[in-house]
Amino acid sequence: MPPQFPTARLLLLTPRRPPLPHLLPSAPLLLTPPPPRSLRLPPPPRPLSRAARRPHLLRGMASAAAAPGPHAAAEATGEASPRRLALEELPWDHSFVRELPGDPRSDTIPREVLHSCYSKVSPSAKVDNPKLVAWSDSVADLLDLDHKEFERPEFPQFFSGATPLVGSSPYAQCYGGHQFGVWAGQLGDGRAITLGEVVNSRGERWELQLKGSGKTPYSRFADGLAVLRSSIREFLCSEAMHGLGIPTTRALCLVETGKSVVRDMFYEYVMISSFSIMHIMICGNAKEEPGAIVCRVAPSFLRFGSYQIHASRGKEDLEIVRRLADYTIQLNFHHLQPVVTAWAVEVAERTAFLIARWQGVGFTHGVLNTDNMSVLGLTIDYGPFGFLDAFDPSFTPNTTDLPGKRYCFANQPDVGLWNIAQFTGPLSSAELISQDEANYVMERYGTKFMDEYQSIMTKKLGLTKYNKQLISKLLNNLAVDKVDYTNFFRLLSNVKADPGIPENELLVPLKAALLDIGKERKEAWISWVQTYVEELVESGIPDEERKAAMNTVNPKYIPRNYLCQSAIDAAEQGDYEEVRRLLKVMQHPYDEQPGMEKYARLPPAWAYRPGVCMLSCSS
Numbered sequence: 001m002p003p004q005f006p007t008a009r010l011l012l013l014t015p016r017r018p019p020l021p022h023l024l025p026s027a028p029l030l031l032t033p034p035p036p037r038s039l040r041l042p043p044p045p046r047p048l049s050r051a052a053r054r055p056h057l058l059r060g061m062a063s064a065a066a067a068p069g070p071h072a073a074a075e076a077t078g079e080a081s082p083r084r085l086a087l088e089e090l091p092w093d094h095s096f097v098r099e100l101p102g103d104p105r106s107d108t109i110p111r112e113v114l115h116s117c118y119s120k121v122s123p124s125a126k127v128d129n130p131k132l133v134a135w136s137d138s139v140a141d142l143l144d145l146d147h148k149e150f151e152r153p154e155f156p157q158f159f160s161g162a163t164p165l166v167g168s169s170p171y172a173q174c175y176g177g178h179q180f181g182v183w184a185g186q187l188g189d190g191r192a193i194t195l196g197e198v199v200n201s202r203g204e205r206w207e208l209q210l211k212g213s214g215k216t217p218y219s220r221f222a223d224g225l226a227v228l229r230s231s232i233r234e235f236l237c238s239e240a241m242h243g244l245g246i247p248t249t250r251a252l253c254l255v256e257t258g259k260s261v262v263r264d265m266f267y268e269y270v271m272i273s274s275f276s277i278m279h280i281m282i283c284g285n286a287k288e289e290p291g292a293i294v295c296r297v298a299p300s301f302l303r304f305g306s307y308q309i310h311a312s313r314g315k316e317d318l319e320i321v322r323r324l325a326d327y328t329i330q331l332n333f334h335h336l337q338p339v340v341t342a343w344a345v346e347v348a349e350r351t352a353f354l355i356a357r358w359q360g361v362g363f364t365h366g367v368l369n370t371d372n373m374s375v376l377g378l379t380i381d382y383g384p385f386g387f388l389d390a391f392d393p394s395f396t397p398n399t400t401d402l403p404g405k406r407y408c409f410a411n412q413p414d415v416g417l418w419n420i421a422q423f424t425g426p427l428s429s430a431e432l433i434s435q436d437e438a439n440y441v442m443e444r445y446g447t448k449f450m451d452e453y454q455s456i457m458t459k460k461l462g463l464t465k466y467n468k469q470l471i472s473k474l475l476n477n478l479a480v481d482k483v484d485y486t487n488f489f490r491l492l493s494n495v496k497a498d499p500g501i502p503e504n505e506l507l508v509p510l511k512a513a514l515l516d517i518g519k520e521r522k523e524a525w526i527s528w529v530q531t532y533v534e535e536l537v538e539s540g541i542p543d544e545e546r547k548a549a550m551n552t553v554n555p556k557y558i559p560r561n562y563l564c565q566s567a568i569d570a571a572e573q574g575d576y577e578e579v580r581r582l583l584k585v586m587q588h589p590y591d592e593q594p595g596m597e598k599y600a601r602l603p604p605a606w607a608y609r610p611g612v613c614m615l616s617c618s619s
Helices: 072-078 095-099 135-140 147-151 155-159 227-244 304-311 315-332 340-361 408-430 433-462 466-480 485-492 519-539 543-548 561-571 577-586
Strands: 118-120 131-135 170-174 176-179 182-186 192-199 207-211 248-262 268-271 277-280 287-298
Touching: 072 466, 095 118, 095 170, 095 192, 095 315, 131 135, 131 227, 131 577, 135 248, 147 155, 155 248, 170 519, 176 304, 176 519, 182 466, 227 248, 227 287, 227 561, 227 577, 304 315, 304 408, 315 340, 340 408, 340 433, 408 433, 433 543, 561 577
Parallel strands: none
Antiparallel strands: 118 170, 131 248, 170 192, 176 182, 192 207, 207 287, 248 287, 268 277
């Protein structure tokens, strides 16, 4: 089931905790909100079309690790499964282009697109005998798509964009954003083209988007393409995050185009002023790589920057902010309409929930710019992401982020708060919320994050109540000894609630994680485990019951960068089987999966070379 969030609609009179402390360096806030004023609600929502009035997607926005797909659930309950559809039968709708202002031009010349939420553009990536690399049956189930469609010879043609899908109406979205704390102006879908929305038999609305399918007016200096390397990473991690139970965009399929794309994975990204960002390509590492396109699926791809761009353009475009907010609430938050403050609070709380879940599994996004923040609280835009191997709070997988480590693992909660502040700016400017309400939205983010993070860490340790001192000491020990984050917590469930265990045996269950620690550090760990055992005894939970519960929140398998790289190396030689095997393992990360133990091993020495453990924003 998706997480349930309290909303500002209720305005519960609960004790308020201050938001998270500001640990990040200040950055210019260009969307300055007006002085506090009374809430101005948008005009009454005008009716959407008949198709758009169907029940909209609320469940399924947060992935549930153990939740069966809709077809499997129907079979389990004896209900009739939805009829599986051919590609030509998909029920398309196009509410985004129907309800919001669009670009009057349809060319792909890079330019500033004014007074518009999107530009109509068709996929244009060149292909040569495209091949299907991998696919997700569970995502097909979301669309009621027949699994046999993946076997069609022409399937790669459809999902490379070479052959238009019947009923689709492609476009690229316009948005802006703060990049590394600096307002970057117009960004937009520079290489992602949305085909439209498929409304399934349960009334759920899913947007399909081809990433790497060609130039758009938002491509700037780039070619609008993507390479197999980055596309495999996005495909695998989005499906792995779903398996982990973390809200995420999904991936239906991955297609290799048969054409080469020139990329330099180590280029530098330099800020040259407080108002613009310039990309400087440091050539010398550039090479040809196989091109690829991934079909991403989500209820919506709206981002914080979708609202920022219009508010940044003056009073004339503030009405677009209001229309876009109205549209978003009607389609994805209709249980809150027309209370904009309630919607803003829920966006903040979904974001806090998401980032707390990231911290729980050791995931570092790497590029938390406001244009990479989903208003649905989904993990979106998998670039130079990474999971913690050796625990290091300052870890960043993004070479571009190395100078300041703004987006390192430990900073993610505070970056989330900073980004929420940027999200409330356009709403204040459009007089949809007051400054007091904006402050309340940020306060709710802090409260939600702390509640969720404390709950997650308590469950990871198998305790019944939060113990700040015990957890703080553990995290310090993990950092000092660079212990593997995932493997340690998985092994921790083997510790017994037995105060009579001899001191020299206390660390035996953790031996595989506590490698090469000296006498002094061994004593520190023994001390911690003794305190931990005391907590376990006090909880009174039987060992086997606690172990089973802990293994549902501490995964055995995560998509480590070296595992993705092994699959990439094979795929670049035309062998897609490792991509498919890795996908199957990551779909059930909490299960033991006998015979798959190699996918839980520590990274080998070669995994720490540049291009594996760390990447730039290039792809």
